[in-house]
Amino acid sequence: xxxxxxxxxxxxxxxxxxxxxxxxxxxxxxxxxxxxxxxxxxxxxxxxxxxxxxxxxxxxxxxxxxxxxxxxxxxxxxxxxxxxxxxxxxxxxxxxxxxxxxxxxxxxxxxxxxxxxxxxxxxxxxxxxxxxxxxxxxxxxxxxxxxxxxxxxxxxxxxxxxxxxxxxxxxxxxxxxxxxxxxxxxxxxxxxxxxxxxxxxxxxxxxxxxxxxxxxxxxxxxxxxxxxxxxxxxxxxxxxxxxxxxxxxxxxxxxxxxxxxxxxxxxxxxxxxxxxxxxxxxxxxxxxxxxxxxxxxxxxxxxxxxxxxxxxxxxxxxxxxxxxxxxxxxxxxxxxxxxxxxxxxxxxxxxxxxxxxxxxxxxxxxxxxxxxxxxxxxxxxxxxxxxxxxxxxxxxxxxxxxxxxxxxxxxxxxxx
Amino acid sequence: xxxxxxxxxxxxxxxxxxxxxxxxxxxxxxxxxxxxxxxxxxxxxxxxxxxxxxxxxxxxxxxxxxxxxxxxxxxxxxxxxxxxxxxxxxxxxxxxxxxxxxxxxxxxxxxxxxxxxxxxxxxxxxxxxxxxxxxxxxxxxxxxxxxxxxxxxxxxxxxxxxxxxxxxxxxxxxxxxxxxxxxxxxxxxxxxxxxxxxxxxxxxxxxxxxxxxxxxxxxxxxxxxxxxxxxxxxxxxxxxxxxxxxxxxxxxxxxxxxxxxxxxxxxxxxxxxxxxxxxxxxxxxxxxxxxxxxxxxxxxxxxxxxxxxxxxxxxxxxxxxxxxxxxxxxxxxxxxxxxxxxxxxxxxxxxxxxxxxxxxxxxxxxxxxxxxxxxxxxxxxxxxxxxxxxxxxxxxxxxxxxxxxxxxxx
Numbered sequence: 001x002x003x004x005x006x007x008x009x010x011x012x013x014x015x016x017x018x019x020x021x022x023x024x025x026x027x028x029x030x031x032x033x034x035x036x037x038x039x040x041x042x043x044x045x046x047x048x049x050x051x052x053x054x055x056x057x058x059x060x061x062x063x064x065x066x067x068x069x070x071x072x073x074x075x076x077x078x079x080x081x082x083x084x085x086x087x088x089x090x091x092x093x094x095x096x097x098x099x100x101x102x103x104x105x106x107x108x109x110x111x112x113x114x115x116x117x118x119x120x121x122x123x124x125x126x127x128x129x130x131x132x133x134x135x136x137x138x139x140x141x142x143x144x145x146x147x148x149x150x151x152x153x154x155x156x157x158x159x160x161x162x163x164x165x166x167x168x169x170x171x172x173x174x175x176x177x178x179x180x181x182x183x184x185x186x187x188x189x190x191x192x193x194x195x196x197x198x199x200x201x202x203x204x205x206x207x208x209x210x211x212x213x214x215x216x217x218x219x220x221x222x223x224x225x226x227x228x229x230x231x232x233x234x235x236x237x238x239x240x241x242x243x244x245x246x247x248x249x250x251x252x253x254x255x256x257x258x259x260x261x262x263x264x265x266x267x268x269x270x271x272x273x274x275x276x277x278x279x280x281x282x283x284x285x286x287x288x289x290x291x292x293x294x295x296x297x298x299x300x301x302x303x304x305x306x307x308x309x310x311x312x313x314x315x316x317x318x319x320x321x322x323x324x325x326x327x328x329x330x331x332x333x334x335x336x337x338x339x340x341x342x343x344x345x346x347x348x349x350x351x352x353x354x355x356x357x358x359x360x361x362x363x364x365x366x367x368x369x370x371x372x373x374x375x376x377x378x379x380x381x382x383x384x385x386x387x388x389x390x391x392x393x394x395x396x397x398x399x400x401x402x403x404x405x406x407x408x409x410x411x412x413x414x415x416x
Numbered sequence: 417x418x419x420x421x422x423x424x425x426x427x428x429x430x431x432x433x434x435x436x437x438x439x440x441x442x443x444x445x446x447x448x449x450x451x452x453x454x455x456x457x458x459x460x461x462x463x464x465x466x467x468x469x470x471x472x473x474x475x476x477x478x479x480x481x482x483x484x485x486x487x488x489x490x491x492x493x494x495x496x497x498x499x500x501x502x503x504x505x506x507x508x509x510x511x512x513x514x515x516x517x518x519x520x521x522x523x524x525x526x527x528x529x530x531x532x533x534x535x536x537x538x539x540x541x542x543x544x545x546x547x548x549x550x551x552x553x554x555x556x557x558x559x560x561x562x563x564x565x566x567x568x569x570x571x572x573x574x575x576x577x578x579x580x581x582x583x584x585x586x587x588x589x590x591x592x593x594x595x596x597x598x599x600x601x602x603x604x605x606x607x608x609x610x611x612x613x614x615x616x617x618x619x620x621x622x623x624x625x626x627x628x629x630x631x632x633x634x635x636x637x638x639x640x641x642x643x644x645x646x647x648x649x650x651x652x653x654x655x656x657x658x659x660x661x662x663x664x665x666x667x668x669x670x671x672x673x674x675x676x677x678x679x680x681x682x683x684x685x686x687x688x689x690x691x692x693x694x695x696x697x698x699x700x701x702x703x704x705x706x707x708x709x710x711x712x713x714x715x716x717x718x719x720x721x722x723x724x725x726x727x728x729x730x731x732x733x734x735x736x737x738x739x740x741x742x743x744x745x746x747x748x749x750x751x752x753x754x755x756x757x758x759x760x761x762x763x764x765x766x767x768x769x770x771x772x773x774x775x776x777x778x779x780x781x782x783x784x785x786x787x788x789x790x791x792x793x794x795x796x797x798x799x800x801x802x803x804x805x806x807x808x809x810x811x812x813x814x815x816x817x818x819x820x821x822x823x824x825x826x
Contacts, residue, residue: 023437065693066689069683070684073750073754074750074753077757093761094757095757095760121695122693122695122696124695125695126695128695129718132651132720133698133718135651136550136650136651136652138548139545139548235649236548237545238541238544238547238548240548268482270483270486275479275482279479279482279534280534281534282535282538282541285538285541285544286545305544307540307541307544332483336483336486339486339489340486343488343491343507343508344491346439346508347439347506350438350440351764351765
């Protein structure tokens with residue numbers, strides 16, 4: 001992979017900075033993860049973090065909402081902010097020379113947002129429109145609902161919130177969420193690109209050094225759903241299927257074996273699901289499985305969309321492929337996973353945004369950074385025995401099955 | 417960054433922008449064919465053929481194609497538009513030969529009957545999938561209505577009926593006519609050796625049949641204020657509207673690109689502040705699309721059906737103001753900055769460069785480096801925008817509505 005220059009710094013107030021200095025790029029990208037995600041929404045107030053992520057850029061420090069957007073545009077910043085389960089994340093990229101000015105603006109956003117009361121209604125209305133659009137998009141809804149059903153609450157709850165809760169959320173809830181969650185301790189800043197560590201370390205110190213450490217919050221308790229089969233009737237053209245089962249989380253010693261197992265199922269067009277469900281039977285256009293997780297808990301989430309009269313066959317074939325994995329894994333299948341991994345790891349060095357978010361995420365999950373070489377080595381050392389051993393220890397079983405469409409499907413009770 | 421070009425005897429054009437420091441190489445075959453080159457009898461064939469390309473030839477089966485691409489860890493795919501079918505991938509530089517051989521086999525597939533029958537099912541599923549994506553339905557309908565009687569009005573996917581009726585013989589005939597080497601451009605960006613590229617191109621492409629098809633490029637003359645309403649029992653109302661805009665060959669396309677950013681980008685634009693920031697709409701955007709000989713302003717509004725009419729009025733007020741008064745210098749400078757940054761960031765990756773390099777060549781036979789592109793962008797003036805608005809004012813001549821509404825005001 002070539003040598004990577006990755007450096008970290010922990011500030012006295014608990015803020016962590018990770019930088020990766022990259023060759024042959026002109027840009028710098030950042031990913032700022034603030035521990036203020038939707039898992040911290042209060043009961044009956046789901047959507048608070050999501051509204052905060054919108055309202056927080058509507059004016060901060062010396063800027064009003066419009067001035068803030070213009071300042072970022074003038075610096076050529078391509079930015080995005082949004083709430084996920086654990087964090088509100090601010091990410092962006094610009095020419096490296098503009099990084100310092102850009103981070104100063106983010107300092108204002110994080111530390112001195114106006115959270116203007118007169119824009120709260122608009123922000124909440126925007127959140128409502130977004131949720132209504134999800135209701136109209138059965139594919140997106142299937143994946144959101146599958147996550148809800150297969151992860152414990154509050155981690156599985158939709159990060160954009162709940163339509164029924166929105167009317168109850170007030171500006172006070174937003175302010176309170178900000179007060180209790182926006183803190184340097186636990187906040188991670190990942191920066192990658194044409195940057196110098198010492199300069200960035202000093203810059204971040206100047207901007208965020210005075211940010212005061214806040215009391216450590218209690219993490220929310222977990223609530224598991226006991227139901228395993230879900231059906232939502234919708235007059236859609238296709239039936240949308242979601243299937244979930246247990247896996248290991250990122251950071252687990254078997255994580256890369258789990259990654260390879262899912263890769264054999266769904267990595268590339270020679271993978272089993274694509275071959276068996278789409279290529280050999282023509283049952284659908286989209287079929288996929290991915291490994292996803294939260295700290296301490298991993299899941300495989302599968303999706304297929306198919307016309308309703310072929311939905312039962314699609315479900316049966318897909319479930320069969322998932323369970324059949326335990327019967328054996330070909331050497332060539334694993335080799336293809338290794339080749340894909342190597343290539344995507346090398347190519348990730350062409351993207352400052354991809355590296356910035358990787359190093360920030362790594363710190364959150366592992367409290368250290370895995371280099372591309374280390375990941376590649378872990379993957380290249382995998383054997384079919386090791387992958388099969390993982391599959392036997394964590395078989396595709398105890399499925400959660402969800403369908404959205406005109407008709408419910410038959411789910412064999414012995415697989416639940 | 418060095419630019420190279422060559423033309424094989426059969427007419428295949430090869431262009432490359434190479435950078436020895438890149439980690440990867442991106443390769444694309446740009447085929448100048450799409451739904452506008454079809455007839456009613458074969459509606460959807462370009463896109464179906466794009467799928468069939470991956471079914472291989474005498475040497476490689478469909479399984480082989482998928483397997484070998486995965487063996488070299490390629491990121492690869494294909495796309496079909498109204499005018500271009502594109503087969504592309506990015507790879508590690510050491511796999512250039514394998515990748516180029518395989519991408520070249522896609523261009524002349526065997527079109528086996530059993531593969532054709534199976535893939536037809538997948539295409540029908542894809543049509544079903546898009547049917548559940550309401551903004552896509554709105555796009556298809558507005559294009560069909562706006563360009564009625566013009567080749568650009570043809571559906572890319574085709575209909576369930578046209579795909580069901582399509583035969584492999586019809587597809588073969590279409591392929592023979594449209595995939596002549598003169599209709600193709602091979603585009604390469606990133607880390608590759610030009611001499612090797614040429615050798616491989618000769619090896620894999622010299623035997624392709626020569627020839628080129630001509631495409632009628634008359635500018636469309638859409639009917640005034642045509643409407644199509646598709647009622648669906650969904651929550652949000654989707655409105656798409658089209659109006660004429662500069663073509664891909666028109667110098668006014670640069671000011672058009674900038675004006676679309678100022679008025680209808682998804683952030684910090686006039687539509688954004690009026691409709692999205694205020695929570696009145698989920699989306700309110702103005703896009704500019706360029707085609708051979710024609711162009712469109714595409715307005716997209718997605719909102720609560722009860723707010724749709726008032727939102728449309730708000731959009732119209734913005735358009736009226738812009739048509740009358742133009743934009744400010746501050747807006748122009750900011751939009752240039754925004755576009756310049758997007759251009760530079762996207763160009764950092766070979767895959768990010770591929771489409772603009774190929775697009776410039778296929779539409780205009782010109783090479784524009786990133787530096788030249790930035791210069792062109794900077795050359796746009798307020799006068800240029802005025803000239804554009806005079807010829808192609810913002811507005812709409814066609815409306816498609818998808819959602820609960822049974823009618824929309826004209």
